[in-house]
Amino acid sequence: GPAYGWFPMRYDAVRQEMLVQGGSPDQGHASSDGNTWSFGEGVWTDLGNDLGGALGSPQLSAQGALSAGELVALTLSNAAVGSTSGLFIGASNASLPFFGGTLVPSPNVLVIVPTGPTGGYTLPGVYPAGIPAGFPLFFQVWVLDPTGPQGHTASNALTATTD
Helix, strand or coil: CCCCECCCEEEECCCCEEEEECCECCCCCCCCCCCEEEEECCCCEEEECCECECCECCEEEEECCCCCCCEEEEEEECCCCCCEEEEEEECCEEEEEECCEEEEECCCEEEEEECCCCCCEEEEEECCCCCCCCCEEEEEEEEECCCCHHHEEECCEEEEECC
16 A cells, blocks of 8 residues: 555564554645554464466455454455455465465365455454464465466465464
């Protein structure tokens, strides 16, 4: 997205991460978009394994820690516009052959989400309580895209471990 300025920032020594709240892309005019983002060391790991089409590869990014009550957001970009995508969430790295690429997460959960007019979306939420610490999770998005191998493209896979 655009570069932001004029935002409050602090360091959380307990979690060893930077926290940024709001901000504005309009230099000189402080405002808040109401979001808080954490930038921790090693919270999310990019595992690659994307599969591109004519537009290149969809990109998956994430913010927030996998801790009970924490704000978490997954953002997909550079996907086919107005298409159907499947967000796979798994408890292990399966690395299965899938539509000419590699499906990294074990397919424990599949969430169908349409891509918007910009070829992506952001899925914000609060991480639920009750999942034990030290539990790895894997995320990857597959998109119906006629320009990709076997009619699909795939984002990079991400992994994080619950706190």
